Amino acid sequence: MELYFLGTNAGLPTTQRNVTSVALRMLEERRCSWLFDCGEATQHQILHSPLKLGKLEKIFITHMHGDHVFGLPGLLSSRASHEGSPPLTVYGPQGLRDFLEATLRATQSRIDFGLEIVEHSGGLVFEDEQIKVEAEALEHRIESYGYRVTEKDRPGSLNMELLQEWGVRPGPEYGKLKNGEPITVNGRTIEPEQVLGPPKRGRIVTILGDTRPTAGIHPLALGADVLVHEATFTDEFADLAYKYYHSTAVQAAEAAQKAGVGELILTHFSSRYKDLEQLQPLLAEAQAVFPRTQLAIEHQSYPITAVKGVE
Template sequence: MQLQFLGTSAGRPTKERNVTSIVLAMPEPHNFFWMFDAGEGTQHRLLETRLKLNKLERIFITHLHGDHLYGLPGLLSSRTYNEGSGPLHVYGPKGLRSYIECVFQTSKTHLNYELEVIEVEEGQIFSDDSFTVEAAELDHRIRCFGYRIEERPRPGQLNVDLLSRLGVLPGPSYGKLKRGEDLTLPNGQIIYSSEVVGQPVKGRIVTILGDTCPCDNATSLAKDADLLVHEATFAAGMEEKAAAYGHSTILQAAQIAADARVKQLAVTHFSSRFDSTEVDALIQSVNAVFSNVVAAHDFLELSVPKQITS
């Protein structure tokens, strides 16, 4: 899994940072990516990456503030010109459907692909054989969600040495055992999957939060995540101002990461008052609370490695 930031500024773009958007490229054999928020100019940022709109499968909008949303209609419209664009699913708070419908009706926009808009509530909002997505409401000035993307566990490692001694050759039999099915040999001997396959390997967890003050749901969504993306609009010591605007300081983000026992924290959504040097200083200021923290910048890519097999 590969996460890339397309915009990392709070409220409005700057010369160095566009407003919020994040993409998550899914691992092989999946050949698609998901997007989280689409602030104004997102499709322009996307043009500077290797990603193509016809490979975009799902969009998750955290809330309906413009710096997270205003790029969505243009992106949806442009996607219709990408050959091979299949169905697209867009998730977000109540009001998202009427927003899209109003813009498209007013501008007489027509799409040549299927668009499904899902207005979410708390709980599991997506599930397939590979991933689940959970949404929970955060503490912001308007209704805002965070999303927890969880990869399903992978089968454990085959004990190929033992299978070789038992006379089982590589091929369909290996696949059957990996799927948890027992195998009967021609001589009648039964090889039990549980005896030749290691423990399932825990899937990866990525948590992407929208704008928020510190809250219990932020911690629960982030619990044991491999990567947490958390806003850090303000510096430590500006907690009163952050609360007034429904945001967090970098110190509060670091505390959430520590409390949730995440492996890595990426902070984003920086106020335009901070230049790159000041952002670096913000990171240094929270090392005592949480050390594995990185300041996001536009086009930063972060890999989320697989768990070590058992």
């Protein structure tokens, strides 16, 4: 599981950075990728990345501002041109369905891969046997959400030495034990708890939309292994950030510290910061509060490692 940033700029693209989009790659876990926001030219960014449209399973939209959604109709249209593309679900706030249906209808775009549009107002957005996704309202000029992606605990490792001692060879029996089913070998019934180690804690990733500091951030970020938080301005522009419903790097770091996250990744940078060098003050300000902070850099992967967070 890893994050891959396709766009890290706020509001407008620049020659150095595109507008907002980040992928959660889960190729080993479920052979797919999820996308969070889809600003203009996201599909162009994908062309220069290891991502594949055919592996895209879900898209989560944080809010309906153009720098987070204008790339969506084009991406869906291009995906439809790939024969045999599997179904895809797009989640987001009220207005998402009208936006997509109107743009796809006006451009006579044919989407034949099974497109489902799910509008939500927070709470549990998606759940299956592997993962659940929850959303919480943030504080922005329009309805905006953050998403908490929780990987469910996985079975512990098998005690290979004990299994070999009991005459259990690698094969289907291993899978049954991993799934919590007892097996019988050479007249011996083996219960899963006899040969399985402690469960492996699932990883938690929190990705926020645009927001001022607000109480809704804490339950989303609590104990997360990685928090992706906007940092539109340095602290000297805190008044401007508040006026336009955004956050500073310091405010992002304070949220990470309070929630006890494993790592903070800053994104959604104002175009006043032209290049990586000019982003260094944001990083320095955040690290002074929360040392485990990184800048989101486009076309760079960020592996997600489970760490012990706040219980």
